[in-house]
Amino acid sequence: MSWPPDKNWFLIAVILYGIASLYTFFLWRKGFRRDDWVCYGLLASGFVFHFVAMVKRGLSLDRCPIDNLYEATSFFMWATVAIYLVVGWWPRVRFVGAFASPLLFAVGIFAMFPGLDQKGIEPRYINGPVSAHAAMILLGYGAYGIAAVAAVMYLSQEHNLKYRKMMAIQSLLPPIQRLEKLNTRMLIAAQLLLTFGLAMAPFIVKSGPPAKLFTDAKFLWSVLVWSMYLSLIVLHWRKKLNGHRLAWGSAGAFVFVMLTFWGTNLLSKLHQ
Amino acid sequence: MSVVVVGLNHRSAPIALREKFAFAEREIPDALGRMRESGLVEEAVILSTCNRLEIYAAGSLHPNEMVVEIQKFLLSSRNVTEAVGTEIYSHSDSHGVEHLFKVASGLDSMLLGETEILGQLKKAYDLALQHKFTGKTLNKAFQRAFNVAKQIRTETNIQRGSVSVAAASVELAEKIFDKLTDKKVMVIGAGDTSEKTARALLSRGAHSVIVSNRSFERAQILAEALDGKAIRFDDWSEEFAKVDIIISSTAATRFVIDRKKLEPLMPSRKGRPLLLIDIAVPRDIEPEVNFMENVFLFNIDDLQAIADDYMDQRKSEIAQCEKIIREKAAGLFREPEHVRMNQQNQQAAGAS
Numbered sequence: 001m002s003w004p005p006d007k008n009w010f011l012i013a014v015i016l017y018g019i020a021s022l023y024t025f026f027l028w029r030k031g032f033r034r035d036d037w038v039c040y041g042l043l044a045s046g047f048v049f050h051f052v053a054m055v056k057r058g059l060s061l062d063r064c065p066i067d068n069l070y071e072a073t074s075f076f077m078w079a080t081v082a083i084y085l086v087v088g089w090w091p092r093v094r095f096v097g098a099f100a101s102p103l104l105f106a107v108g109i110f111a112m113f114p115g116l117d118q119k120g121i122e123p124r125y126i127n128g129p130v131s132a133h134a135a136m137i138l139l140g141y142g143a144y145g146i147a148a149v150a151a152v153m154y155l156s157q158e159h160n161l162k163y164r165k166m167m168a169i170q171s172l173l174p175p176i177q178r179l180e181k182l183n184t185r186m187l188i189a190a191q192l193l194l195t196f197g198l199a200m201a202p203f204i205v206k207s208g209p210p211a212k213l214f215t216d217a218k219f220l221w222s223v224l225v226w227s228m229y230l231s232l233i234v235l236h237w238r239k240k241l242n243g244h245r246l247a248w249g250s251a252g253a254f255v256f257v258m259l260t261f262w263g264t265n266l267l268s269k270l271h272q
Numbered sequence: 273m274s275v276v277v278v279g280l281n282h283r284s285a286p287i288a289l290r291e292k293f294a295f296a297e298r299e300i301p302d303a304l305g306r307m308r309e310s311g312l313v314e315e316a317v318i319l320s321t322c323n324r325l326e327i328y329a330a331g332s333l334h335p336n337e338m339v340v341e342i343q344k345f346l347l348s349s350r351n352v353t354e355a356v357g358t359e360i361y362s363h364s365d366s367h368g369v370e371h372l373f374k375v376a377s378g379l380d381s382m383l384l385g386e387t388e389i390l391g392q393l394k395k396a397y398d399l400a401l402q403h404k405f406t407g408k409t410l411n412k413a414f415q416r417a418f419n420v421a422k423q424i425r426t427e428t429n430i431q432r433g434s435v436s437v438a439a440a441s442v443e444l445a446e447k448i449f450d451k452l453t454d455k456k457v458m459v460i461g462a463g464d465t466s467e468k469t470a471r472a473l474l475s476r477g478a479h480s481v482i483v484s485n486r487s488f489e490r491a492q493i494l495a496e497a498l499d500g501k502a503i504r505f506d507d508w509s510e511e512f513a514k515v516d517i518i519i520s521s522t523a524a525t526r527f528v529i530d531r532k533k534l535e536p537l538m539p540s541r542k543g544r545p546l547l548l549i550d551i552a553v554p555r556d557i558e559p560e561v562n563f564m565e566n567v568f569l570f571n572i573d574d575l576q577a578i579a580d581d582y583m584d585q586r587k588s589e590i591a592q593c594e595k596i597i598r599e600k601a602a603g604l605f606r607e608p609e610h611v612r613m614n615q616q617n618q619q620a621a622g623a624s
Contacts, residue, residue: 161447162562165574166581169443170433177450177545242543244565 006060007117009053010074014108016046020101027098039097040088043104047081054078064131069262070117072138076261077107079142083186087146092174093182099149107258133200137222140193141257144229147186148254151247154179158244180243183250184236191229198222218268221260228253273314273409274335277368278342278360279326282382285359293350295320297399303349304405312341315407317400317414319375321392323382328372330409335364369413369601376417377424378431379593385430385586390421413604420600427596430589433582437465438472440578441549441570445473445517448545448568453477458515460484460508460529461522462494465551469519470498482515484508486522509533513540517547520556530558538564551575 020042027039054074057065065071081104088094110116157176160168174182202213213219232249235241241249280290295303300318307313313329327346331338339362347356363371374380381389397414400406406414425431434440449455455478459466462485470481481500485491488504495502503511522528529548538546543566550557550571562569 157447161444161568165444165570166578168447169440169578173447175447175450177448181450239542242566243545 004057004060004117006053006056007112009049009056010108011112013046013048013050013053014105014112016042016049017101017104017108020046020097021105024098024101027095037094039101040085040094043081043088043097043101044085046104047078047085050074050078050081064135066131066134066138068116068118069265070111072134072265073107073111073116073262075135075138076141076145077104077111079139080104080145081142083139083142083146084149087182087186092172092178093150095173096146096149096153096182099153100146103145103149129200129204133197133204135197136193136200137197140190140197141261143186143190143193144250144254144257147183147190148251150179150182150186151250151254154183154243154247155251158247176243180246183246184233187229187233187236187250191226191233194222194226194229198226216268218264221264225253225257228256273330273332274338274365275328275330275368275409275413276335276338276342276362276364277326277328277371278339278346278362279319279324280360281324281326281380284361289356289359290323290325292352293325293346294322295325300396300399301403301405304400304403306349307342307345308405310341310345312345313338315400315410316405317397317410319393319396321389324375324380326375328368328410328413330407330413339364366601366604369416369604370597372413372417373420373597373601374594376421377593377597378421379590379597383435384583384590385432385435387425387431390418394418416600416604420597423600424593424596428589428592430586430593433578433585435579435583435586436468437551437572437575437579438468440575440582441469441519442472442476443578444549444568444570444575445478445547446476448547449516451477452479454479455516456480456482456514457500457517457519458482458484458508458511459494459498459500460505460518460520460556461524461552462487462490463521463551466519466521467494467498469549469551470500473517474498478517482511484511509537512537515546516544517549519549519551521551522556524552524556525554527558528556529561531560531564534561534564534567538566541566549575 020039023039023042054065057071057074061067064075066075080100084097084100088097153173154176157168157171157173157179160171161176173179198219201219232241232246232253235249236246280293282290295318297320300320303318304316307316307327307329312333313331315330317328319326319328325346327342329338329342333341343360343362346352346360371380376390376393378385378387378389393414397406397410401411434443445452445455452473455473457470457473457478457480459470459481462483470478474481481495481498482503483491483495483498483500484503484505484507485494486505488502491502491505494500518529520528545566545568548557548561548567548569550569553572555571557569557571559569559571561567
C-alpha cells in the first residue's frame, strides 16, 4: 500500500507523541518536579489525530482496521493512549504519560516502516466477531503496556529511594505502593481482555473456512503470553511476587511481547 | 501618615532579653490603648511571638520621633531598666512596609519560609482590628502583606520542601506508602527527635504507634503521650510483622537491627514495604539492610541532607521574594495617577 491519506493523521499523532517524549526528557532532567499536564495534553492531542486516522482507515475498509502489522500496531498504540488518558486523570499517576510517550513514539516510528502497511487478502471470516476478538486482545496488550510503564516507574522510584534519596523525595512521582497497585490492576484488566479475546478465537475459526487453530504460531504464542501473565498474577496474589519482583516480571513480560508480537504475526497463517 | 516598625527578634536579641519584652495576648489591647492615648500613634498592632516582639504603628509624627517614643514606651511598659542598643531595631515608611511583608512571608523567620508566622501576624492584626486600633493605613498595609505572602507562596519555592528531620521523614513515607492512614509506626528508643518524627507521622494520619524502650517506664510515658502502646525492648521483633515504619533512636553502641535479624522476619510481612528511619548516633540499623527487597533505610545524615537541600533551595529564592516585596511595598502608598493629578490640579487652582 502506498501512502493513504489517513496515514497523514497518524503521522501527526506520532509527531505529537515525539514532542511529548522530548518534553519528557526535560521532566526527567528536572526530576519530575512539576505537574504533568503538558505531557498529558500532548498525548491527548496525539490521541485525537490517531483516532481520526483509525476511523478513516476503518471507514475505507468498512471494518475494524486490524488487517496488517501497521494497523495492528496502530490499534495497540491507540489502546495504550486511551487507557493512559483514563488512568492519567488521576493526578498522582499522570506521570505514567512521561514513561509511556517514548514507548509510543518508538512503536509509532516502527509502524511507519515501509512494508508493514500491506494490503492483505479480504478477511475470510465474519467481520464483527473478528473485530471484537482483535480489539479486545489489542486493548489487553495496551493495558499490559501501561502495567509495564507503571512497573518501570516503580523500579525507577525504588532505585531513587534506595540510592538517590534527594531525587526520590523531590520528584512528583507517585508512591511506589500506588505504582504496584496500578501495575497489578492493569495486569488483571489486561488478562481479562486477553482471556475474552482468545476465548473467541475457536468460534471465529469455526465459522470460517477450515483452519488449524491449535498449531497456529500466533495462537500458541498468545496462549504462552496469557499463561506467563497469569502466573505473574497468581504469584502476586499468593504473595510470592511483590513490589520489585512483580515490577521486573511485568516489564520483562512486556518486553518479550514487544519483541515477538510482530514476528509471530508473520509466522501465523491465520493472521496473515 | 508615616508607618514605622520597632521591635526585636531572634537575630537582634538573645532570648533572655526577648522574654522581657514579650506581651501576653491579654495585655496587648491595654498596651495599644495606652500608646494611642499618649498621642504617640494613631494606629498600632503588636506582634508578640517566641521569636519576635514588634510594634507596627502609623501616625502623623515624624517617623524618627515616632520610633524614639515607641522605644521609650516599650522600655517603660515592660519595666526594662538595662541599657538596650542595637537589640531594638526600627524601620520606617517603605522600609517598614517591606519588613512587614518579609515577616508575613516567613523571610525574616528563624526557619526560612515557615508559615506559622503568617497565622500569628493575622491573629495580632485581628486583635488590633477588633479593638479598633487599626485604621486606613495599617489596614491597607496588613491586607497587602497577607496578599504578598500568598503571592510569594504560590509564585516562588520559598515554602517548598521539608526543612526538618521529622518533616523529611514524613515526606519519605509518602513516597513509599499509598496512604498513611492504615500504617503503624514503631518507635525504638524514646528520644526527642523520634517523638517529633512519630508526631509528624501521626499528624499526617498514621494509624497508631508502638513504643519500645530499654526503660519500660519511659516507653509507657511516650506511648501515653502519643496515644500508643508500650512494649518491652526485647519484644519489638514480635510486633515487626504489623508495623510499616520503624523510627530508631536508642543509645545502643551496636546495631539494634541488622540484616541477620531482619531476614527471617521479612516473610511475615508478605511483601509489604518497610521504612526504617535511623536517627541514632551511633547508628542503630545496619546500612546493609537497605539492600534488602522492600526495605528502605534512611539515617540521620540522609534526612539532614534532604532538609539542608530544601533549605538551600529556599535560600536561592530569597532574591525573587525580595523583588516581589520591593515592588509591592513601593506601590502600596503611591496614589493612583488620576488621584494625584486631581490633587495637583486642586493645589494649582488654590494657588491661583
